[in-house]
Amino acid sequence: MSKLVGSAIFGQSGGPTSVINASASGVIQEALKQENIVQVYGAAHGIRGILEEDFYNMREEELRELELLKSTPSSALGSVRYKLKDFNEDDTDYKRLLEVFKKYDIRYFFYNGGNDSMDTCNKISKYMQKVGYECRVMGVPKTIDNDLWATDHCPGYGSAAKYIATSTMEVYHDANVYDTGMITILEIMGRNAGWLTASSALAAHKGNGPDLIYLPEVSFDVEKFLDDVERIYKEKNNVIVAVSEGIKDKEGRYISEYGSDLAKTKDAFGHAQLGGLAATLANMTQERTGSKVRGIEFSLLQRCASHCGSLTDVNEAFMAGQMAVKHSVKGETDKMVAFEREAGDQYKCNIKLINLTDVANREKKVPREWINEEGNGIKQPFIDYALPLIQGELVFPLEDGLPRFARLNKVPAKK
Numbered sequence: 037m038s039k040l041v042g043s044a045i046f047g048q049s050g051g052p053t054s055v056i057n058a059s060a061s062g063v064i065q066e067a068l069k070q071e072n073i074v075q076v077y078g079a080a081h082g083i084r085g086i087l088e089e090d091f092y093n094m095r096e097e098e099l100r101e102l103e104l105l106k107s108t109p110s111s112a113l114g115s116v117r118y119k120l121k122d123f124n125e126d127d128t129d130y131k132r133l134l135e136v137f138k139k140y141d142i143r144y145f146f147y148n149g150g151n152d153s154m155d156t157c158n159k160i161s162k163y164m165q166k167v168g169y170e171c172r173v174m175g176v177p178k179t180i181d182n183d184l185w186a187t188d189h190c191p192g193y194g195s196a197a198k199y200i201a202t203s204t205m206e207v208y209h210d211a212n213v214y215d216t217g218m219i220t221i222l223e224i225m226g227r228n229a230g231w232l233t234a235s236s237a238l239a240a241h242k243g244n245g246p247d248l249i250y251l252p253e254v255s256f257d258v259e260k261f262l263d264d265v266e267r268i269y270k271e272k273n274n275v276i277v278a279v280s281e282g283i284k285d286k287e288g289r290y291i292s293e294y295g296s297d298l299a300k301t302k303d304a305f306g307h308a309q310l311g312g313l314a315a316t317l318a319n320m321t322q323e324r325t326g327s328k329v330r331g332i333e334f335s336l337l338q339r340c341a342s343h344c345g346s347l348t349d350v351n352e353a354f355m356a357g358q359m360a361v362k363h364s365v366k367g368e369t370d371k372m373v374a375f376e377r378e379a380g381d382q383y384k385c386n387i388k389l390i391n392l393t394d395v396a397n398r399e400k401k402v403p404r405e406w407i408n409e410e411g412n413g414i415k416q417p418f419i420d421y422a423l424p425l426i427q428g429e430l431v432f433p434l435e436d437g438l439p440r441f442a443r444l445n446k447v448p449a450k451k
Contacts, residue, residue, distance in 0.1 A: 038367075039072060040072060040143050040144075040170060040172065040365075040367075041072050041073075041074065041143070042072075042073070042074065042141045042142060042143025042144065043073065043074055043075040043076070043077060043140050043141050043142045043143065043144070044067045044073045044075070044076050044077070044142065044143070044144035044145070044146065044361075045076075045077040045078070045079055045086065045091060045140075045142050045144070045145055045146070046060065046063045046064060046067070046076070046077070046078055046079065046094075046113075046146045046147075046148070047078075047079035047081075047082040047083060047085065047086065047113065047146075047147050047148065048060065048079075048082055048111040048112075048113050048114070048115050048148045048149065048178075049082040049083065049115055049116055049117070049118075049147060049148065049149035049150075049152070049153040049156065050115060050117065050149040050150045050152060050153050050178070050179070051115070051150070051179070051180070051339060052109065052110040052111045052115055052339055052340060053109075053178055053179070053180050053191070053192030053195065053196065053339050053340075054109045054192065054195045054196070054199075054339065054340055054341055054342040054344075054345050054349075055106075055178075055191050055192050055195055055342075055345065055349050055350050055353040056110070056111055056148060056178050056191070056192060056353070057105040057106070057108045057109070057110070057111070057112045057442065058105065058106045058107075058191070058350045058351075058353035058354045058357070059148050059176050059178060059191055059353045059354065059356050059357035060078075060105055060111075060112060060113065060148065060357065061102050061103065061105035061106050061354055061357065062353070062354040062355060062356065062357025062358035062359075062360075062361075063146050063148070063176060063357035063358070063360060063361055064076060064078065064094050064097070064102055064105075064357075065099075065102055065358070066357070066358045066361040066362060067094075067144070067146075067361050068094065068095065070361065070365050072365055073144060073361075073365070074141075075093070075095065075140070075141075076093075076094040076095060077091045077092065077093065077094060077140065077142070077449050078091055078092040078094050078113045078446075079091045079113060080092065080113060080114050080446075081113070081114040081115060081116040082113075082114070082115055082116035082118065082147070082149075082153075083116060083118050083120070083133075083147075083156055084116045084118050085113075085114070085116075086133060086136055087129060087132050087133065087136070089136055090448075091448075091449050092113070092444070092445075092446045092447055092448060092449060093447045093448070093449045093450070096445050096447035097444055097445055098445070101442045101443055101444055101445075102442070104432075104433075104440065104441065104442035104443075105442045106350055106354060106430075106432075107342055107345070107350070107430055107432030107433075107439070107441070108342065108441040108442040109339075109340040109341070109342040109441075110340055112442060112444055113444075117152070118156075119152065119155075119156075120155075120156055120159050120160070122159070123159060123162075123163045123166075127163070130159075130160070130163045133160065133163075134163075134164070134167060134169060137164075137169065137171060138169070139451055140449070140451055142171065143170060143171050143172065144171070144172050144174075144361075144364055144365075145157075145160065145171055145172070145173045145174070146174050146175075146176055146357070146360055146361065146364070147160075147173075147174075147175055147176065148175075148176040148177075148178050148357070149175075149176075149177075149178050149179070150177070150178055150179035150181065150183070150184060150190070151179070151183065151184060151396070151397055151398070151399065152397070153175065153178070154175045154177075154184070154372055154392060154395050154396045154397070155396040155397050157173055157174075157175040157372070157392050157396070158175075158370075158392035158393055158395075158396040160173055161173035161369065161370045161392055162370075162393075165370075171369075172364040172367075172368065172369035173369055173370055173371075173392070174360040174361075174363065174364045174368070174369065174371055174372070174373065175360075175371070175372035175373065175392055175395070176356050176357050176360045176372075176373055177190050177191055177356060177372060177373060177374065177375075178190065178191050178192050178353075179192055179193070180192040180193055180195075180196035180225065180232060180338060180339050181193070181225070181226060181227070181229055181231060181232065182229065182231035182232070182400070183228065183229040183231065183399045183400050183401065184372075184374075184395060184398075184399075184400060185390075185394070185395050185398035185399065185400045186374055186390045186394060186395055186398075186400075187372075187374035187375045187376075187390070187395075187400075188374075188375045188376055188377040188385070189375055189377075189425055190375075191349060191352055191353035191356055192339070192349065192353070193231060193232075193349070193425065194346040194348055194349030194352075194425035194426050195341070195342070195344065195345040195346045195349040195350070195426075196225075196232055196235070196338050196339060196341075197231075197232065197235035197238065197346075197422055197425060197426055198235075198344055198345070198346045198349075198426035199334075199337065199338060199341040199344040200224060200232060200233075200235045200236055200239075200334065200338060201235050201236060201238035201239045201245075201426065202239075202344055203334060203337075203344075204222060204236045204239035204244070204245050204246065204276075204278065205239045205242065205244040205245065207220060207222065207276065207332065208239065208244040208245060208276060209244065211274060211276060211330075212274060216328065217269065217273040217274055217327050217328065218274055218275075218327065218328045218329070218330065219265060219269060219274075219275045219276075219277070219318075219321055219325065219327055219328070219329045219330070220275070220276045220277070220329075220330050220331075220332065221277045221279065221314045221317050221318050221321065221329065221330070221331045221332065222236065222246065222276065222277065222278045222279065222314065222332050222334065223279055223281055223313045223314035223331065223332065223333040223334065224236065224278055224279065224280055224281065224334055224338065225280075225281055225334070225338050225339070226251070226252060226280035226281060226282050227252070227281065227282035228252050228282055228399055228401065229251075229252065229253070229399055229400065229401045229402060230250075230251025230252050230253055230280045230282075230401070230402045231402055232280070232338065233249060233250070233251055233278050233279065233280040234249065234251060234402055234406070234414050234418050234422070235422055236249060236278035237249060237413075237414035237418060237419060237422075238419065238422060238423065238426070240414075241419050241423075245276070245278075246276040246277055246278040247268050247272070247275050247276055247277065248261075248264055248265065248268070248275070248276075248277045248278070248412045248413065249277075249278045249279075249412060249413055249414050250277070250278070250279045250280065250283055250411070250412055251280050251283070251402055251407060251411075252280050252282040252283050252284065252401075253401050253402050253404060253407060254404075254407060254411035255284065255285060255286040255411075256283040256284060256285055256291055257285070257286070258285070258291070258294075258320065261317070261412075262320065262321065262324045264410075264412055265277065265321055265324075265325070266324060266325055269325060269327060277317075279313060279314070279317065281313050283313070291313060291316065291317070292312050292313040292316060294316050294320075312333075313333075314331030314332060314333050315331045315333075317331065318330065318331035342430065342432075342439070343439065345429075345430040346425060346426045346427060346428060346430070347427065347428025347429055347430050348424065348425060348426070348427045348428050349425065349426075350430055351428075352375065352385055355387065356373045356375075356387070359373055359387045360373045363389060368389060370391065370392050370393075371389040371390060371391060371392060372389070372390045372391075372392055372395050373387060373389065374387070374388050374389065374390045374395075375387065375388070376388045383424035383427075402418070403417075405417070406418045406421075
């Protein structure tokens with residue numbers, strides 16, 4: 037493919053993770069090294085920043101701060117949930133994007149996000165091809181949900197899984213302090229895929245985890261759940277339950293809706309706003325057993341706890357960003373960077389490329405064979421899959437005993 041000289045722009049989208057900035061560091065630092073990339077921009081709040089011509093000159097950033105992005109949680113450039121319409125129905129946004137791309141001679145577009153972000157990448161790539169504007173588009177994966185199709189795992193998942201497993205072990209010890217009985221229900225993120233909740237099984241693998249685990253992959257039966265809890269409570273006088281926020285009954289209704297109308301609220305992509313499940317199930321359980329019940333929602337800590345980050349996850353997130361740039365400069369476009377695990381006893385992760393059309397809006401769920409027959413526990417194959425992803429500890433600088441996170445200059449781009 038022919039040599040392409042021009043500017044690059046990078047944006048972040050969707051829910052933050054503790055390593056999304058590691059991917060940003062990989063993209064930006066590698067782009068700054070490439071002779072074919074004459075300028076590097078960072079979009080403020082993803083695609084909205086490009087539409088509004090609000091982005092930063094990344095050449096004005098200090099190398100130390102770009103390195104510190106590796107250990108800085110959340111989205112340093114700002115994220116967004118903005119759904120592009122089909123350009124065959126409404127091409128208004130696409131015309132504006134083309135206008136901005138031409139003005140700044142943007143020939144490389146890197147977008148860091150999950151399912152919906154890959155949809156955005158795919159639409160922009162196809163539109164640029166349609167109008168004949170040469171721009172290489174590359175999706176950089178990100179999601180703690182680990183549900184992107186065709187990649188072994190996603191940057192962000194390993195660190196979130198490590199936090200969940202660690203926190204579950206800590207809760208286990210706290211819940212077993214007293215000689216009085218208690219039931220603890222842990223609500224863990226995951227709308228349609230249970231990868232995060234399954235990671236609580238890593239705590240059980242070490243003997244300090246939940247007795248019951250429920251994922252969205254299996255229909256949830258409230259009565260069976262209450263029977264399970266009551267049975268174990270009578271045996272042990274103490275029960276810990278891990279549940280995905282997105283569990284549904286056999287009719288497809290979110291269990292969280294049983295106690296709230298929150299799940300009826302939709303975001304820009306039509307996703308239900310979930311939450312409050314632990315409290316709902318705690319109330320049901322207390323009524324059934326009459327025992328002390330505590331509901332705990334791990335909430336946003338799952339995606340921002342960089343202090344419990346996986347070094348493997350950080351390094352792979354950086355590599356994903358770095359390789360997105362290297363492949364695009366070599367001529368690749370219309371792809372998403374993905375991970376492929378080598379077979380063997382020793383864990384090794386390689387990079388592969390997936391067509392954006394194939395990955396956009398497709399979900400990868402926990403295999404049913406990794407869940408026990410009763411639908412309330414996790415089998416060994418998941419443990420074997422997840423353990424390598426949480427290895428290594430991230431060491432980051434401290435100031436006065438607290439983390440020193442990146443401080444970007446965020447100098448506005450000028451044209």
